[in-house]
Amino acid sequence: MKAILFSRTGLPEEVLSLGTALEPTPAPDQVLIRVTTRSIQPADLLFIEGRYRYTPSFPQIAGFDAVGTVIDTGPGVTDLAQGTRVAFRGVGAWAEMAVASRSRVYPVPEALSDDVASQFALNPLTAWGLIDECRLAPGARLLITAGRSIVASLLTLLARRQGLNPVLLIRNEDGYVTVDGNDGSVIAHAASVAQVLQGTLKGEGFNAVLDAVGGVDSLALIDALLPGGRLVTYGLLSDTDITLKGSTLLRKNLIWQGFGIEKWVSEKTPEDMHEATRELWAVLAEHPHVMPVIGRFPLERFQEALQAVRNATRPGKVLLTN
Numbered sequence: 001m002k003a004i005l006f007s008r009t010g011l012p013e014e015v016l017s018l019g020t021a022l023e024p025t026p027a028p029d030q031v032l033i034r035v036t037t038r039s040i041q042p043a044d045l046l047f048i049e050g051r052y053r054y055t056p057s058f059p060q061i062a063g064f065d066a067v068g069t070v071i072d073t074g075p076g077v078t079d080l081a082q083g084t085r086v087a088f089r090g091v092g093a094w095a096e097m098a099v100a101s102r103s104r105v106y107p108v109p110e111a112l113s114d115d116v117a118s119q120f121a122l123n124p125l126t127a128w129g130l131i132d133e134c135r136l137a138p139g140a141r142l143l144i145t146a147g148r149s150i151v152a153s154l155l156t157l158l159a160r161r162q163g164l165n166p167v168l169l170i171r172n173e174d175g176y177v178t179v180d181g182n183d184g185s186v187i188a189h190a191a192s193v194a195q196v197l198q199g200t201l202k203g204e205g206f207n208a209v210l211d212a213v214g215g216v217d218s219l220a221l222i223d224a225l226l227p228g229g230r231l232v233t234y235g236l237l238s239d240t241d242i243t244l245k246g247s248t249l250l251r252k253n254l255i256w257q258g259f260g261i262e263k264w265v266s267e268k269t270p271e272d273m274h275e276a277t278r279e280l281w282a283v284l285a286e287h288p289h290v291m292p293v294i295g296r297f298p299l300e301r302f303q304e305a306l307q308a309v310r311n312a313t314r315p316g317k318v319l320l321t322n
């Protein structure tokens with residue numbers, strides 16, 4: 001079968017090539033899927049660069065998140081018929097066929113497009129998991145960084161459904177703005193994260209912060225938390241070293257935790273996942289525009305697809321089709 005492979009880690013543009021690979025066979029508890037559409041995600045690039053939580057095994061097929069149809073199942077999988085359209089997350093999705101664990105395979109409602117379904121197993125589930133981890137009561141104030149990202153848009157939708165008050169922190173040409181996630185109004189505008197948060201807080205802190213950026217501005221995010229508040233770090237967009245005193249966390253009984261989707265999913269019961277997927281498919285059917293697509297390229301034109309990712313000037317994903 002056709003596949004996009006790499007035999008060493010490095011810049012995707014330099015190490016990826018189109019080649020052939022053996023068709024995979026589903027092991028126990030796995031599903032074999034004929035892939036129709038794959039979404040290119042930041043995690044895909046980190047994996048190829050050797051900076052992701054999975055270590056590649058060469059020659060490695062790239063990609064994780066996609067949609068396709070079930071063509072076979074391994075021993076122990078009894079609830080997925082051949083031909084079922086499924087979203088999935090599995091290593092090696094940038095190929096004509098891929099395998100994924102049954103627990104990472106999600107049947108797609110008919111009304112949802114492949115554009116949306118190809119992104120489902122990563123960002124929507126991450127957004128749901130992040131809100132779940134915060135355990136916030138209605139009315140709680142939630143700060144969301146990298147506010148123009150797809151995850152931030154999903155978080156805003158989910159937070160509103162739970163009666164939370166989301167605030168988006170967005171970078172722009174001359175600094176940062178904060179935006180009220182309920183009505184879209186600009187709250188404050190300043191040159192640095194610390195300053196924009198000062199202008200946003202007006203004496204009130206946040207119950208939780210969901211941060212995809214990391215680095216030195218984490219200190220300003222921690223400062224913006226109310227006593228007992230929680231900072232969840234889930235992205236590495238600017239993962240530089242910082243210095244933090246234990247007393248900063250101790251004095252306000254703060255929690256600082258990391259979040260990775262794989263571990264979160266692995267700890268959820270099938271009932272939890274059923275609730276998450278049911279709500280998410282309903283939200284996405286109503287708001288498919290939160291998962292915009294900004295380019296489509298067949299597997300063979302993966303280099304052009306990578307260029308489209310690098311040159312993107314608006315939020316959205318580039319897809320690899322057949």
Ligand SMILES: NC(=O)c1ccc[n+]([C@@H]2O[C@H](COP(=O)([O-])OP(=O)(O)OC[C@H]3O[C@@H](n4cnc5c(N)ncnc54)[C@H](OP(=O)(O)O)[C@@H]3O)[C@@H](O)[C@H]2O)c1
Pocket residue numbers: 041042043122123126146147148149150151152171172212213234235236237238259260261262315316
């Ligand atoms: N932990 C997990 O399991 C998990 C799961 C899914 C996603 N993620 C992470 O979540 C983040 C968002 O994913 P996505 O797919 O929603 O991303 P996306 O739509 O590609 O958007 C990325 C956003 O990050 C902003 N950004 C990039 N570098 C930045 C920096 N140095 N400082 C501040 N903002 C910066 C960009 O801002 P501009 O618009 O200003 O360019 C852009 O809006 C990524 O870091 C991804 O790796 C983590």
